[in-house]
Amino acid sequence: MTGPSMQQWLDGATIAPEVAELRPDYRVLLIAAEDLIPGPSTELGDKMLTDAEAQATARGEAEDPTVNPHVAAWHEAFRAFGAKPKRVRPSVDALLRRVPDGLPRIDAITDLYNAVSVAHALPIGGEDLDHYSGPPRLVRARGDEPFEIMSGGQASTEHPRPGEVVWADAEGVTCRRWNWRQCVRTRLTHSTTRAGFILDALHPMDDAHLDKAGQALIDALKQASPSARFATRLLRAERHPA
Structure with missing residues (x-):
């Protein structure tokens, strides 16, 4: 086993005060x-x-995801750090817009968390813990951190913009623009057996709805992998002390 243990990944996770601001x-x-x-x-x-496609269609979100107040709140959050959410969309917005043509079928694990994301209208990301380096940190980027992508079939490295909200580990950025795009290094693959899932919530989504979405994901993963083991942590943004 490489990468952090489940408990190390959870216990070491942090949200920078600058994000809480x-x-x-x-x-x-x-x-x-x-x-x-x-x-x-x-x-x-x-x-x-x-x-999930049927639920999103019935709610009117397949036509316009921002009719859901939680998706609209994510647009506001993106604008707060300088992103244009109509160009670089929150992950749940991007998924909902694919509903009319059918959501992508990617792999056994990703399909489950994408379905929960659409059904509950919140962003969810999945990380391969064996390729993660230390715990996850939600920070505002300096601008020089590496972010690994594939471009034209070749591995490439780009960098976030200064002030951009990113998830990062000890090796670099793992997800740009809060939940917009994941790096190649930590993405789930057909050999992933240890994973970390990130479920993002803003007001007006309350803790009960967030917990319900998390339980739906755990239930689905248990159904697919009966021997799987799980651990969870709810982490809240906290501003600098006055």
């Missing part, structure tokens, strides 16, 4: 899992995605 209402539910069964898309994932 932007959105003091921000909370993140972190879920760590081991002994997951990876691989290609499954019938369970396909059914959950189909159900």
Whole structure:
């Protein structure tokens, strides 16, 4: 096993006070899992995605995701650090806009968290803990941190803009613009068996709804991987002391 243990990943997670200054209402539910069964898309994932598509369509979010107040709040959060959410969309917004043409079927684990993201209208990310370096940190970027991508089929490195809200570990940025795009290094693959999931919430989503979404994800992962083990942590943004 490489990378942090489940408990190390959870216990060491931090939210920088500078992020809390932007959105003091921000909370993140972190879920760590081991002994997951990876691989290609499954019938369970396909059914959950189909159900989520129907829910989003019925709520009117497939036509305009921002009719959901929580998605609209994420647009506000992106604008607060200088991003243009109609160009670089929060992950849940981008998923909801794909509903009319059908959500992508990616792999056994990603399909499950994408389905929960759409069904509950909140951003969710998945990280391979074996490729993570230390605990996750939500910070405002300096601008020189490495962010690994694939460009034209080749590995490449870019950098966030100064002040951008990013998730990072000891090696670099793992997700740009809060929940917009994940790096190549820590993304889930067909060999991932240990994963960390990041569930992002702002007002008006309350803790009860956030917990419900987290439990839906755990239940789905348990159904797909009966021997899997889980640990969770709810982390709140905290401003600098007065």
